[in-house]
Amino acid sequence: MKIGFIGLGTMGAPMARRLLQAGHEVTVHNRTRSREEPLAALGAARAGDPRSCAVGREVVFTMVSDTPDLEAVVSGDAGAAHGLEPGAVLVDMSTVSPAATRRLAAELTGRGIAMLDAPVSGGSEGAENGTLSIMVGGDADALERVRPLLEVLGKTITHIGPSGAGQVAKAVNQVVIAGTYAAVAEGMALAQRSGVDTDALVRALSGGAAGSWILANRAGNMLRGDYPLGFRTRLHRKDLGIALSEARDLGVSMPVAAYVEQVETGLVGRGYGDEDVSNVARVVREMAGLDD
């Protein structure tokens, strides 16, 4: 298929590469143009702006950092919306505001262009290996048309509902992990200050009601007070901000998520934003005097 790919960061670059290597005709664009070069070396065409990256393309992907970036590359002056033709599909894989997604989708639908929101979880490793989990909102027929492309990128593709529903699922994901990180961090601090065998304790808890991906994969970071990536705290805080904003619009009160967002705000402010988000435990450990 004729594909446009806009946004070649840590996630976007390997995703564009996978589409190219699957045999598709891919045109790429990135704000910092030099990031297009490795893709061009593999055979991608380059476009000077999002609009020209979209002209003549059947499907255009976007993978950018935040809501204002998406709005700029889609409906800005040289945005993809001005290049997309009726019948094309825009697949936004960024994590952005569900409300902004619904607005952009309505704008494009009026001109015969389908927009899917398709945020992912699974990190840069998942992007490299095509094992992302993709949560999709928007028209089911449009999803079926692009499904073969999404299958190049992810191992589970779930249609969650209408436009914005994929972003809601991603927001819920970030809310659930926020509280779980805090819960595991508090438990580990109590365990460590009690002087018990924390390895045995984590093993005993893992198979029961306290079991989680975070306990299995991040309790070790927390006990060592060392937070290698993983997923960056500043990105998780951005995502929690989106979730809290959506929740505020809907009148949903999320005190635990709000608390964790505050903890992460402090961490980012202190320069720990590029550590793994398991560093929520840094603050819990400090409060417990574990690093004195």
Added chain:
Amino acid sequence: MKIGFIGLGTMGAPMARRLLQAGHEVTVHNRTRSREEPLAALGAARAGDPRSCAVGREVVFTMVSDTPDLEAVVSGDAGAAHGLEPGAVLVDMSTVSPAATRRLAAELTGRGIAMLDAPVSGGSEGAENGTLSIMVGGDADALERVRPLLEVLGKTITHIGPSGAGQVAKAVNQVVIAGTYAAVAEGMALAQRSGVDTDALVRALSGGAAGSWILANRAGNMLRGDYPLGFRTRLHRKDLGIALSEARDLGVSMPVAAYVEQVETGLVGRGYGDEDVSNVARVVREMAGLDD
């Protein structure tokens, strides 16, 4: 072996039954004496008080509701401590204070009696089927002596450390599940108010970083606003109280666990203490107007 079993509640009765059916010589005692009758019908001897339940026994189990109950049945006027003989082992499977456990263990050790703290997770179903997870604190040699008995009761038996360490592990378990329940409840409220397909959303999240036993097994309760047992809220609140008290003694700050304890306090006060602890979602749903 010659066994005494004190405390025949929802957990204790099936545990005593399993030991009896495994061929051991079991004497039982319960404060409400009528609860001894079903065990007596299966061949157990009955004792009129904890002391006489311990006389001549190699191993005495206790399974009672809270710290003061344990102190009464062990070191009260007619407590088991007055009947236990040097070389015997007291195995306390209740969930009680780690600090009180260490005090009782020290008192017994001085008289040549080993005490193990061996609280469990897995609920009444685990007690019936012998599939409990047992977290053990105390002397490793004493554990080896009673291990064949614990294997009748549980499928995983983990030595966590010295006296009190089993209770610390159980406290950590309850802290971790507290925050995880709150996190999943907040996420589900956001999902439901957003109007997305919540089944698809839970499926999409379950395999990733948001995955947990609670998401897999209790998100459904939360989405339906219906909280069948499971594990009683009033018991979880009691256990969180133990964890928060231990944490206070150690100077460990656990704001999320403390918040959940407050939510549960309100639920118990309103008569919801015998619902499953997933009813933390009741308060989150109310705050989100989901039950208006």
